[in-house]
Amino acid sequence: xxxxxxxxxxxxxxxxxxxxxxxxxxxxxxxxxxxxxxxxxxxxxxxxxxxxxxxxxxxxxxxxxxxxxxxxxxxxxxxxxxxxxxxxxxxxxxxxxxxxxxxxxxxxxxxxxxxxxxxxxxxxxxxxxxxxxxxxxxxxxxxxxxxxxxxxxxxxxxxxxxxxxxxxxxxxxxxxxxxxxxxxxxxxxxxxxxxxxxxxxxxxxxxxxxxxxxxxxxxxxxxxxxxxxxxxxxxxxxxxxxxxxxxxxxxxxxxxxxxxxxxxxxxxxxxxxxxxxxxxxxxxxxxxxxxxxxxxxxxxxxxxxxxxxxxxxxxxxxxxxxxxxxxxxxxxxxxxxxxxxxxxxxxxxxxxxxxxxxxxxxxxxxxxxxxxxxxxxxxxxxxxxxxxxxxxxxxxxxxxxxxxxxxxxxxxxxxxxxxxxxxxxxxxxxxxxxxxxxxxxxxxxxxxxxxxxxxxxxxxxxxxxxxxxxxxxxxxxxxxxxxxxxxxxxxxxxxxxxxxxxxxxxxxxxxxxxxxxxxxxxxxxxxxxxxxxxxxxxxxxxx
Amino acid sequence: xxxxxxxxxxxxxxxxxxxxxxxxxxxxxxxxxxxxxxxxxxxxxxxxxxxxxxxxxxxxxxxxxxxxxxxxxxxxxxxxxxxxxxxxxxxxxxxxxxxxxxxxxxxxxxxxxxxxxxxxxxxxxxxxxxxxxxxxxxxxxxxxxxxxxxxxxxxxxxxxxxxxxxxxxxxxxxxxxxxxxxxxxxxxxxxxxxxxxxxxxxxxxxxxxxxxxxxxxxxxxxxxxxxxxxxxxxxxxxxxxxxxxxxxxxxxxxxxxxxxxxxxxxxxxxxxxxxxxx
Numbered sequence: 001x002x003x004x005x006x007x008x009x010x011x012x013x014x015x016x017x018x019x020x021x022x023x024x025x026x027x028x029x030x031x032x033x034x035x036x037x038x039x040x041x042x043x044x045x046x047x048x049x050x051x052x053x054x055x056x057x058x059x060x061x062x063x064x065x066x067x068x069x070x071x072x073x074x075x076x077x078x079x080x081x082x083x084x085x086x087x088x089x090x091x092x093x094x095x096x097x098x099x100x101x102x103x104x105x106x107x108x109x110x111x112x113x114x115x116x117x118x119x120x121x122x123x124x125x126x127x128x129x130x131x132x133x134x135x136x137x138x139x140x141x142x143x144x145x146x147x148x149x150x151x152x153x154x155x156x157x158x159x160x161x162x163x164x165x166x167x168x169x170x171x172x173x174x175x176x177x178x179x180x181x182x183x184x185x186x187x188x189x190x191x192x193x194x195x196x197x198x199x200x201x202x203x204x205x206x207x208x209x210x211x212x213x214x215x216x217x218x219x220x221x222x223x224x225x226x227x228x229x230x231x232x233x234x235x236x237x238x239x240x241x242x243x244x245x246x247x248x249x250x251x252x253x254x255x256x257x258x259x260x261x262x263x264x265x266x267x268x269x270x271x272x273x274x275x276x277x278x279x280x281x282x283x284x285x286x287x288x289x290x291x292x293x294x295x296x297x298x299x300x301x302x303x304x305x306x307x308x309x310x311x312x313x314x315x316x317x318x319x320x321x322x323x324x325x326x327x328x329x330x331x332x333x334x335x336x337x338x339x340x341x342x343x344x345x346x347x348x349x350x351x352x353x354x355x356x357x358x359x360x361x362x363x364x365x366x367x368x369x370x371x372x373x374x375x376x377x378x379x380x381x382x383x384x385x386x387x388x389x390x391x392x393x394x395x396x397x398x399x400x401x402x403x404x405x406x407x408x409x410x411x412x413x414x415x416x417x418x419x420x421x422x423x424x425x426x427x428x429x430x431x432x433x434x435x436x437x438x439x440x441x442x443x444x445x446x447x448x449x450x451x452x453x454x455x456x457x458x459x460x461x462x463x464x465x466x467x468x469x470x471x472x473x474x475x476x477x478x479x480x481x482x483x484x485x486x487x488x489x490x491x492x493x494x495x496x497x498x499x500x501x502x503x504x505x506x507x508x509x510x511x512x513x514x515x516x517x518x519x520x521x522x523x524x525x526x527x528x529x530x531x532x533x534x535x536x537x538x539x540x541x542x543x
Numbered sequence: 544x545x546x547x548x549x550x551x552x553x554x555x556x557x558x559x560x561x562x563x564x565x566x567x568x569x570x571x572x573x574x575x576x577x578x579x580x581x582x583x584x585x586x587x588x589x590x591x592x593x594x595x596x597x598x599x600x601x602x603x604x605x606x607x608x609x610x611x612x613x614x615x616x617x618x619x620x621x622x623x624x625x626x627x628x629x630x631x632x633x634x635x636x637x638x639x640x641x642x643x644x645x646x647x648x649x650x651x652x653x654x655x656x657x658x659x660x661x662x663x664x665x666x667x668x669x670x671x672x673x674x675x676x677x678x679x680x681x682x683x684x685x686x687x688x689x690x691x692x693x694x695x696x697x698x699x700x701x702x703x704x705x706x707x708x709x710x711x712x713x714x715x716x717x718x719x720x721x722x723x724x725x726x727x728x729x730x731x732x733x734x735x736x737x738x739x740x741x742x743x744x745x746x747x748x749x750x751x752x753x754x755x756x757x758x759x760x761x762x763x764x765x766x767x768x769x770x771x772x773x774x775x776x777x778x779x780x781x782x783x784x785x786x787x788x789x790x791x792x793x794x795x796x797x798x799x800x801x802x803x804x805x806x807x808x809x810x811x812x813x814x815x816x817x818x819x820x821x
Contacts, residue, residue, distance in 0.1 A: 333716065357719070357720065360715075360716055363716075364716060364717070365712075365713065365716050367709040367713065368709075372710060373709040374710050374713075376710075376732065377728075377732060378727075386714070386719070387717040387718070390717055390720075390723070391718060432713070435717075436713075439717060
């Protein structure tokens, strides 16, 4: 048997003293063959990205040196001199990062940035390089390559930027491509296209791909083999079929079980009065360019929406579809240009000043990023008590209510005194939910509230939202880009595109008979849709 | 947290000593600031063979330098402190107002800031003093006018970025009055940037007070300040250098220490720098 393309043996990446564990990666062993796609799956802090960085020689300089061996084409990558490393990087091994827009330099044309790889590693002439770049752009399916080489990064979409990055990585036909969550920041339809592109590249170039992701749906789409990491150790590794359908480790089983499926929620009908009624709501943004030209973007375009108490309505769409602007209008952080909003039967559209501030307790929001949504200098208890205090509850009663709510969202008694940085992402999101519910709103907006969380935590937060809704009977507007998450919690799903709601219905009907082509496209793009992932036998009884 | 370096420690110690001297300095000398001893005019410091009762010498009408320096230090420090605080509060307020109202209010205020920033302050100071005459109150207010534009600019920027954070939006969505948002959530989160700016303007104001007093436009006798003593010694530099060298040295070391401390504080508090160093 020939030597594998990449052979990682007993890799250890130490963390600086004072971190939560001594080793970020603790004795990792794995191999990757030519033309193989190996997916490394794990939750935040599992060490999967640091393993990739160690292979690329991109570990942050404040970390101590890694130990072990990373053999690639007969050489140990950990013992290369910086000069040897430079000759290898970009030529024989290349990397694609998560945030394509942040990785491209905004002041250079994208064609230039791809051309740089050729200038560094080959002595090709400028005209030759130009032709090759255009070829590459064609190969990664960028539309109109001749035009796009002259574009600046901000003129391209996220998906197009990621294609440019992939083109850069593939420029010199590397033997190994490392992709670190390359589709996480992208819309589902774009993600589906990038995944297909990866599969094509593997077929045509026989590249070995180390694909890092947290999404088992993505794994099911492209992996030949899967490694599951936790706390810096490899918990399980095997063929995709084995790991996804007959997982050996308990942890893998837990992870797989938490993966949201495209399974419509059971139909519920016991809804109360109307919590939100929005009629004909529109919002246009006007921006003036440097030369005074007026540019109009119609972010929300004549939207009608109604939600009853106890009901959850999903708002699904890709980035730029206007779903967050609609939420900002409903909660009156933005003022709609037209249309009427009423919350629990009373008007909310034209309120101003003190009346608006009083009315605000009827609708609350939970944001996406739990790290930025809490004042870093306010304790959890104070954050939750703040709403009631603003609305005239005495300090003592508010503190008592805060303690009750923190317990209700599953945090222990000491939580009230602690500050946001002492909590994990999931725990912070629990505090945000408690803060929103403390003023007893009629409507709760969850704006991508679980998309920044690990799958296992995601499932817990969804369960929490559902159980709190059962208890407090608020209506919920659940905004997400992930149809799987929406299907799990929503009674009704609305699909938004270009500022308009184009389709609406209960998940079961929507999934079975989508009317709009766009809805069908969204459904088709859901990763892992056809894969048969392992399911816990007890799962159906528990929900 | 790393331990402070030696220069920072020295600067802190020196400033503490200076404040202590300003507070209780009178115990070092039996003389009052205005006590004259015409037989001992321009006496050398005691360690250079002068009379033993004047350790740092006397000035042109025989006043004890120790008593003068303590009084001058007290005045210079309080003027600078009052000036810095007035400027900080006023400028920060302007910055918050601009960030809150946006639009025309913001543009007008920021234009005022640019206007102030493009005029040499000493020119403004001389003009105002020439028109309104000199009084201690006016002089302190004038010091307060120095540097407000840097606070206004800084405050506007940090407030705009803080209010766009989700936590600020969540507070608004809870129904909080804007005052609650600014005082309870935004101010504590932007205070570090403003405090650092405070330590940077303080030495500048000391220098400004010194220059104006040196020119005879600042603190007027019988009150005294370090700058005024320095100006007094101007005519005697060749015969009685100590009259200007003592206050000059004090001013130099105080401003230097303050700048060192300010830099250290910025390294510690400024999140932008923190990200770059870790």
